[in-house]
Amino acid sequence: MNKKVFTVLVADDDPDYLFQVAYHLRKSGYEVIPVESQGEAEQVISKIRPDIAIFDLMMESDDSGFILCYKLKRKYPDVPVILATAVAKETGITFSLNSEHERDWIRADLYLEKGIRPEQLDQEIKKLLKV
Amino acid sequence: MAQLKVLVVDDEPGIRSGVARILRNFHVTYPFMDEDYTYEVIEAATGEEGIEIVDREKPDILLLDNKLPGIQGVEVLEYVKKKNYDIVVAMITSYASLDIAVKAHNDGATDFIPKPFTPQELKSSIEQITKQQYLKRITHKLKVEGKKVRFQFLSVLSHELKAPLNAIEGYLRMMQERQMGESVSEYESAIERSLQRIGSMRNLIMDLLDFTKVNFERQVEKSREIDLREMVSMAIVTVSPYAIHKDIRFVTNINGCGKIWADPNDFEIILNNLVSNAVKYNKTGGTVTVSVDCSENEFSISVADTGIGMSKDESKMLFEEFSRIRNDKTRNISGSGLGLSIVKKVVELYHGVINVESVADNGTTFTVIIPMVQVQNIKAEI
Numbered sequence: 062m063n064k065k066v067f068t069v070l071v072a073d074d075d076p077d078y079l080f081q082v083a084y085h086l087r088k089s090g091y092e093v094i095p096v097e098s099q100g101e102a103e104q105v106i107s108k109i110r111p112d113i114a115i116f117d118l119m120m121e122s123d124d125s126g127f128i129l130c131y132k133l134k135r136k137y138p139d140v141p142v143i144l145a146t147a148v149a150k151e152t153g154i155t156f157s158l159n160s161e162h163e164r165d166w167i168r169a170d171l172y173l174e175k176g177i178r179p180e181q182l183d184q185e186i187k188k189l190l191k192v
Numbered sequence: 193m194a195q196l197k198v199l200v201v202d203d204e205p206g207i208r209s210g211v212a213r214i215l216r217n218f219h220v221t222y223p224f225m226d227e228d229y230t231y232e233v234i235e236a237a238t239g240e241e242g243i244e245i246v247d248r249e250k251p252d253i254l255l256l257d258n259k260l261p262g263i264q265g266v267e268v269l270e271y272v273k274k275k276n277y278d279i280v281v282a283m284i285t286s287y288a289s290l291d292i293a294v295k296a297h298n299d300g301a302t303d304f305i306p307k308p309f310t311p312q313e314l315k316s317s318i319e320q321i322t323k324q325q326y327l328k329r330i331t332h333k334l335k336v337e338g339k340k341v342r343f344q345f346l347s348v349l350s351h352e353l354k355a356p357l358n359a360i361e362g363y364l365r366m367m368q369e370r371q372m373g374e375s376v377s378e379y380e381s382a383i384e385r386s387l388q389r390i391g392s393m394r395n396l397i398m399d400l401l402d403f404t405k406v407n408f409e410r411q412v413e414k415s416r417e418i419d420l421r422e423m424v425s426m427a428i429v430t431v432s433p434y435a436i437h438k439d440i441r442f443v444t445n446i447n448g449c450g451k452i453w454a455d456p457n458d459f460e461i462i463l464n465n466l467v468s469n470a471v472k473y474n475k476t477g478g479t480v481t482v483s484v485d486c487s488e489n490e491f492s493i494s495v496a497d498t499g500i501g502m503s504k505d506e507s508k509m510l511f512e513e514f515s516r517i518r519n520d521k522t523r524n525i526s527g528s529g530l531g532l533s534i535v536k537k538v539v540e541l542y543h544g545v546i547n548v549e550s551v552a553d554n555g556t557t558f559t560v561i562i563p564m565v566q567v568q569n570i571k572a573e574i
């Protein structure tokens with residue numbers, strides 16, 4: 062039986078974080094397109110439809126991740142998006158997608174605090190891909 | 193034109209209509225205020241009615257008679273205080289009673305208007321109250337804005353501090369779980385990257401320490417005579433291990449002035465940051481030129497490099513906290529994004545300015561200009 066290989070678009074301006082996420086995802090059997098900026102991610106989106114995307118929040122600008130979520134969803138409404146950031150709970154900035162209002166302006170399917178375990182990330186991706 | 197609501201609570205109809213008439217065409221201006229204030233008068237004959245209107249209309253100013261048919265004026269005052277409303281209260285009182293005055297004052301009444309009052313007396317009370325209310329609201333607004341700035345600073349700081357930790361933690365876990373194999377050599381790049389991230393985090397912490405130091409006021413008592421030539425050499429020595437590694441040559445031009453009167457800490461921060469940036473963003477084999485020039489009125493320190501330079505747009509955001517220019521050329525250069533914002537703060541303590549001129553791919557020159565009078569030993573002259 063031929064198993065479908067899912068393509069994950071990962072955008073993060075931290076080269077180490079990007080490397081690690083890409084490494085783990087490839088190990089778990091995903092095809093990974095790693096990009097280091099919002100600009101590069103936009104180029105990829107214009108050409109390829111990934112199966113799922115993981116965006117960092119702060120890249121060139123503080124809201125790069127939000128913009129990417131918006132652009133991806135406009136082009137591919139069905140592609141799930143994970144928004145990841147290191148912005149800490151300690152500072153009082155929190156995003157969650159629990160209320161209708163939040164889902165309305167944050168166009169992501171899941172919000173994740175950076176630094177989660179690779180297995181956890183894999184599970185979340187599987188949930189969103191419904192496999 | 194802004195309008196303030198004035199609620200007058202008095203059982204005498206004559207007083208109420210008098211207040212309404214006097215304030216109808218009255219307006220207050222104040223040099224700091226953006227606009228004139230005018231008044232809308234609302235009337236209440238009893239304390240009970242007054243409380244109802246307070247809840248409904250949220251007036252800005254309350255003129256309160258103490259002797260009322262039902263509940264007394266001080267009770268209305270207590271209610272306003274309990275509800276924590278932003279209302280300035282002035283008591284209108286016909287006979288001076290120290291007891292009531294003290295109680296009213298304790299409950300937050302800020303003014304007393306004797307009854308009967310002349311139009312002028314009422315107007316001058318209202319004017320005072322308006323100014324007071326205006327200042328109170330402005331103070332509150334500034335506090336909220338201050339909090340916002342602090343909040344932004346903290347959120348970016350937290351991002352900048354956590355990112356390297358996440359990266360290092362990730363590499364350590366990979367090693368712990370032997371994800372790339374059993375041999376240490378497989379992990380060389382992970383180790384190298386971790387060390388680099390630790391290095392840049394250390395820089396950030398050092399810069400933060402500087403930052404907290406200069407956020408305070410200029411400390412005149414720490415000033416002493418300092419030799420700029422010496423300070424420039426020290427800054428060059430500090431950065432030389434890195435400069436040797438990049439094969440960078442230093443040129444210094446110290447023209448005229450040698451000694452100034454200032455806090456050496458401040459000038460160490462200025463010179464260290466500018467000189468180390470000039471090395472960091474230089475090309476291999478480049479040159480760093482440090483010049484100090486003095487005239488009668490001002491002196492300047494300029495640090496020029498032959499490095500990667502930057503565009504006009506990039507140089508605009510250069511002095512903002514945590515702003516780092518991110519492009520292919522800066523990717524492997526670590527920095528906290530705080531250095532230049534610190535330099536700017538320090539320069540401003542001396543009423544100076546810092547300018548930047550840059551040509552992409554050609555080099556950047558930073559120039560600090562400080563008025564001479566700021567660094568002269570005034571005390572010694574007296």
